[in-house]
Amino acid sequence: MAGEEAVSNKQVILSDYVTGFPKESDMKIITGSINLKVPEGSKDTLLLKNLYLSCDPYMRGRMSKLDKPSFVASFNPGEPLSGYGVSKVLDSTHPNYKKDDLVWGLTSWEEYSLIQSPQLLIKILDTNVPLSYYTGILGMPGLTAYGGLYELSSPKKGEYVYVSAASGAVGQLVGQFAKLVGCHVVGSAGSKEKVDLLKNKFGFDDAFNYKEEPDLDAALKRCFPEGIDIYFENVGGKMLDAVLLNMRIRGRIAVCGMISQYNLEKPEGVHNLMQVVGKRIRMEGFLAGDFYHQYPKFLELVMPAIKEGKLVYVEDIAEGLEKAPSALVGIFTGQNVGKQLVVVARE
Ligand SMILES: NC(=O)c1ccc[n+]([C@@H]2O[C@H](COP(=O)([O-])OP(=O)(O)OC[C@H]3O[C@@H](n4cnc5c(N)ncnc54)[C@H](OP(=O)(O)O)[C@@H]3O)[C@@H](O)[C@H]2O)c1
Incomplete structure (x- = not known):
C-alpha cells in the first residue's frame, strides 16, 4: 500500500564544522531512505515533503562549532542541515495538521522530513501567491x-x-x-x-x-x-x-x-x-x-500589498537539492540576486 514502502530520501549533510568562508565541499549530498508514514505510536508527528528550502545567512553560525553563547545551536556533522522551508504534510498524528496541508517553518535539508512536536511550523492558508514566497516575503x-x-x-x-x-x-x-x-x-x-x-x-x-x-x-x-x-x-x-x-x-x-x-x-x-x-x-x-505573534497582523498588511503590486519581491531560485550547497555558499559572496531559495519539488 502507498506510504508503507521506504522511498529514497536525498539529504544535504554537514561534512564537518566550518571555519572561515564556507565551501560547497563542507556539505555532502547523500541518499538515505524513509517510510512515507509517521511510525506507529508516534504522537504529534508530521511526515513532510519539502518543496522549497531557504538559504539564510544565520545558517553560517550553525556550521561552526560554537564556543560563544548564541541564539542557535551548531549543526551536527553527518546530519542534514536544518532551516526554513515550505513543505506539504504527507502524514500526521498531530491534531492541528492533516494530509495535504501546506506549512512553512523549520524543516531539514532533505526531500522528506519526520518532524516531532512541531513548534516552528505555520500553516499556509493563502495559496494565491507563489508558494516560494513563504521562504521570503511571507516568511x-x-x-x-x-x-x-x-x-x-x-x-x-x-x-x-x-x-x-x-x-x-x-x-x-x-x-x-x-x-x-x-x-x-x-x-x-x-x-x-x-x-x-x-x-x-x-x-x-x-x-x-x-x-x-x-x-x-x-x-x-x-x-x-x-x-x-x-x-x-x-x-x-x-x-x-x-x-x-x-x-x-x-x-x-x-x-x-x-x-x-x-x-x-x-x-x-x-x-x-x-x-x-x-x-x-x-x-x-x-x-x-520576536515578531511571530504579529504574523496575522503582518499578513494583513503584506498580502494585499503583494496582490495590488505595491510590494514586489525578487527571488533567486536554485533548481534541485543538489544545488543547495552552492546556493547557500553563494550568499556569502553576493552571488544571489534577491532572496536565495532552493526548489526541492514543486508539489
Ligand atoms: N535578526 C534576524 O532575525 C535576522 C533574520 C534574517 C536575516 N538576518 C540578517 O539580515 C542580513 C541579510 O540577510 P538576508 O537573508 O536578507 O540575506 P541576503 O541579503 O539575501 O544575502 C546576503 C547578502 O549579503 C551581502 N554580503 C555578503 N557578504 C557581505 C560582506 N562581506 N559585506 C557586505 N555585504 C555582504 C551580499 O549582497 P551584496 O552583493 O550586496 O554584497 C549577499 O547577497 C544578514 O545579516 C542576516 O544575518 C537577521
Whole structure:
C-alpha cells in the first residue's frame, strides 16, 4: 500500500564544522531512505515533503562549532542541515495538521522530513501567491524586515532611511516598507545589477555599490547630506563605522545582522561607537522570532500589498537539492540576486 514502502530520501549533510568562508565541499549530498508514514505510536508527528528550502545567512553560525553563547545551536556533522522551508504534510498524528496541508517553518535539508512536536511550523492558508514566497516575503525574512523597521525603528514620513545588503531577502523589503510610509530611502549592494534593481524595481530613492566606493563615509555623505535617521544594519564592520559618523541626533539603528563578520575568525572592531552617546542613538538588536505573534497582523498588511503590486519581491531560485550547497555558499559572496531559495519539488 502507498506510504508503507521506504522511498529514497536525498539529504544535504554537514561534512564537518566550518571555519572561515564556507565551501560547497563542507556539505555532502547523500541518499538515505524513509517510510512515507509517521511510525506507529508516534504522537504529534508530521511526515513532510519539502518543496522549497531557504538559504539564510544565520545558517553560517550553525556550521561552526560554537564556543560563544548564541541564539542557535551548531549543526551536527553527518546530519542534514536544518532551516526554513515550505513543505506539504504527507502524514500526521498531530491534531492541528492533516494530509495535504501546506506549512512553512523549520524543516531539514532533505526531500522528506519526520518532524516531532512541531513548534516552528505555520500553516499556509493563502495559496494565491507563489508558494516560494513563504521562504521570503511571507516568511521569516518578511517578518524580520517588518519587525525591525516598523516595530523597532518607528519610521516617520520624510525621515532618511539607509539599508545595507539592500537587494537581499530582507533588505529589498525594508526599503519598500520604508517607502510605504514616505521615507527617503537609500540602499547599498555589491553590484551594478543590484543597484539598478534597488532604484528601478524596488523604488529606492538612491543606491550605491559599496564595492566600488571604498570611502563609505564619503558615499554616505553624498547620499545623506542631512544625515541618517534610521539605519537597518545587515552588514556590520566598516559599514557600521561609516554609518555611525553619519547618523542624526536621536537616530535609530535596528541591528538585524552583520554578514561581513560571519566568516571572520576574529571579528573587526567598531571604532566609532562613541557617536552613540553624543547623538543619543538608540541601537537595538532583534530576532525574527520576536515578531511571530504579529504574523496575522503582518499578513494583513503584506498580502494585499503583494496582490495590488505595491510590494514586489525578487527571488533567486536554485533548481534541485543538489544545488543547495552552492546556493547557500553563494550568499556569502553576493552571488544571489534577491532572496536565495532552493526548489526541492514543486508539489
Ligand atoms: N535578526 C534576524 O532575525 C535576522 C533574520 C534574517 C536575516 N538576518 C540578517 O539580515 C542580513 C541579510 O540577510 P538576508 O537573508 O536578507 O540575506 P541576503 O541579503 O539575501 O544575502 C546576503 C547578502 O549579503 C551581502 N554580503 C555578503 N557578504 C557581505 C560582506 N562581506 N559585506 C557586505 N555585504 C555582504 C551580499 O549582497 P551584496 O552583493 O550586496 O554584497 C549577499 O547577497 C544578514 O545579516 C542576516 O544575518 C537577521
